[in-house]
Amino acid sequence: MAPVAPRSGDAIFASVERVNAELFTLTYGAIVRQLLTDLEEVEEVNKQLDQMGYNIGIRLIDEFLAKSNVSRCVDFKETAEVIAKVGFKMFLGVTASVTNWDADGMSCSLILEDNPLVDFVELPDTCQGLYYCNILSGVIRGALEMVSMKTEVTWVRDMLRGDDAFELQVKLLKQVSEEYPYKDDEYSEV
Amino acid sequence: MIGAGKIKQYTNVLDKPLSKGKQEVSLSAFAFLFSELVQYNQTQVDNIAELERRLEDAGYAVGARVLELLCHRDKGNRRETRLLGILSFVHSTVWKVLFGKVADSLEKGTEHEDEYMISEKELLVNRFISIPKDMGTFNCGAFVAGIVRGVLDGAGFPAVVTAHFVPVEGQQRPRTTILIKFAEEVLQREARLG
Numbered sequence: 001m002a003p004v005a006p007r008s009g010d011a012i013f014a015s016v017e018r019v020n021a022e023l024f025t026l027t028y029g030a031i032v033r034q035l036l037t038d039l040e041e042v043e044e045v046n047k048q049l050d051q052m053g054y055n056i057g058i059r060l061i062d063e064f065l066a067k068s069n070v071s072r073c074v075d076f077k078e079t080a081e082v083i084a085k086v087g088f089k090m091f092l093g094v095t096a097s098v099t100n101w102d103a104d105g106m107s108c109s110l111i112l113e114d115n116p117l118v119d120f121v122e123l124p125d126t127c128q129g130l131y132y133c134n135i136l137s138g139v140i141r142g143a144l145e146m147v148s149m150k151t152e153v154t155w156v157r158d159m160l161r162g163d164d165a166f167e168l169q170v171k172l173l174k175q176v177s178e179e180y181p182y183k184d185d186e187y188s189e190v
Numbered sequence: 191m192i193g194a195g196k197i198k199q200y201t202n203v204l205d206k207p208l209s210k211g212k213q214e215v216s217l218s219a220f221a222f223l224f225s226e227l228v229q230y231n232q233t234q235v236d237n238i239a240e241l242e243r244r245l246e247d248a249g250y251a252v253g254a255r256v257l258e259l260l261c262h263r264d265k266g267n268r269r270e271t272r273l274l275g276i277l278s279f280v281h282s283t284v285w286k287v288l289f290g291k292v293a294d295s296l297e298k299g300t301e302h303e304d305e306y307m308i309s310e311k312e313l314l315v316n317r318f319i320s321i322p323k324d325m326g327t328f329n330c331g332a333f334v335a336g337i338v339r340g341v342l343d344g345a346g347f348p349a350v351v352t353a354h355f356v357p358v359e360g361q362q363r364p365r366t367t368i369l370i371k372f373a374e375e376v377l378q379r380e381a382r383l384g
Contacts (some may be wrong), residue, residue: 018214019314023288024223026255031227031246038234052230056222063218091219116215120255122203135223 009089015103021093021116028117032132034181035046049131053138054145061143064090076172079149080108083140083170092116100169107171109156110140115166123160131155137168148176203331208263211287218253221318228319228330238328246336246351253340256284269345273372273380274346280306280338288337299369304377308368309356310339329353330367338368348373 031052035045068086073079084096094116098111117133131137137153144151150173157167231244259268260283270276281296285308299305313331321328331353339351350371355364 013216017217019217019220020211020288021213022209022211022256022259023252024215024220026252027220027223027227027248029221030251031230033251034227034230034244034248048230052226055229056226060218061221076234091216093213093215103280116213119209120203120259187334 004139007067007069007086009086009095011037012086012090016090018093022119025116025119025121027032027133029121032130036127036130042127046129046131046134049134050138050141053135053140054142056135057139057144058146060091060139061146063144075105075107076149077105079144080110080170083143084110087143088112106139109167110168110170112166112168115159118160118166121160128161131158132160133158133166140170141166144170148175150174211259211263217314217317220314224315224330224333225318227332227333231279238325240297242328242332242371245330245332246328246339247334248337250340250343251336253337253342254344255340256288257341257344258286260287271346272383273347273376275368276342276347277306277308279345280341284341286336302371304372304374306370306372308370310366310368311361312363313353313366327355329366331368334366335368338370342370347376349376 032045032049034040035048039045039048064087068082068090070082071085073082080098084098086096087188088096092115094112095116096110096112098108098110100107102108115133117136121132123130123132134155137155141151141153152167152171152173155167156169157165159165159166227248228241228245231241231248235241235244254255257269261267264283264287270279277296280293282292285291293308294311295307295309297309299307313334314335316330320328320333321330334355335351342349342351350373352369352371354367356367357364362383
């Protein structure tokens with residue numbers, strides 16, 4: 001028998017402590033503004049946001065696994081569903097939908113219609129190359145890397161650039177097998 | 191395109207209806223984001239004073255926007271013009287919207303006429319943060335001090351706002367006090383208004 005059934009995203013979100021989404025939105029805006037002032041290059045800001053997201057993702061996965069009780073995902077399809085329905089709901093309070101599976105099940109799209117990060121935001125003409133929500137792609141990449149999946153996450157559609165939804169493409173590059181860092185006699189590089 | 195009629199596309203962000211402010215995200219999402227903000231700023235500075243200033247600047251931007259949003263949405267485009275009015279606006283309305291509760295206390299300074307203090311047992315932003323000994327009196331509440339300064343400045347009450355830890359007996363973690371020191375012109379105006 002399965003030990004504890006996985007909890008639905010709504011149930012977990014109702015049980016965690018929550019804060020006003022506007023504080024979150026405004027704080028994120030302040031971060032992006034600081035980065036733009038410091039780095040000036042839009043590409044650099046994109047990279048920095050992705051890096052910050054990665055740092056968050058590698059720690060977020062622990063909390064996610066602890067609170068959600070999901071069992072090991074059988075395949076990448078299940079992983080994507082879990083991220084969209086449970087992960088996003090648990091942290092951001094919104095659900096995403098999974099579509100556009102490619103033929104071998106290695107890449108899919110996560111579609112977000114509602115995104116708390118972009119309330120009140122408009123991209124000025126000087127920042128047209130900016131992926132404002134790039135932190136999300138870093139978070140997903142970091143979290144999945146901690147569970148042995150190397151992925152590549154890119155933005156396909158961005159509402160701030162005039163599209164009608166936010167679409168993230170998540171591509172599984174490879175599944176890294178779990179290795180113990182120390183072997184008996186030799187010290188092998190991971 | 192499926193669902194083309196579902197979401198109305200607004201070409202101008204100012205045409206979008208304003209949200210009611212009831213949407214929530216998890217506390218851990220905010221805590222992660224705030225920790226990244228602090229970590230990023232740590233790489234950009236050499237000393238603690240600079241770090242506090244940068245956090246405060248980040249908070250200032252939040253405060254300015256919070257003032258506009260709340261005045262428009264909750265106060266029907268009216269803004270406080272009296273000192274006590276704006277202080278209680280910060281202490282109750284702003285705190286309630288941002289942190290879910292009113293601030294623990296609002297006090298007037300005894301030594302100086304222009305000092306007021308808002309205290310909080312545990313600031314939301316400080317909840318998951320521990321300060322290493324070698325950082326001395328650094329307080330991430332500088333972010334909240336920046337928010338308060340942003341609100342006051344936007345409302346026409348220029349002030350110097352700082353965050354301090356105040357140890358409390360019987361409590362393991364110290365209380366945080368936001369110290370507000372108003373500029374001279376504010377007190378003069380207040381005296382004139384009677």
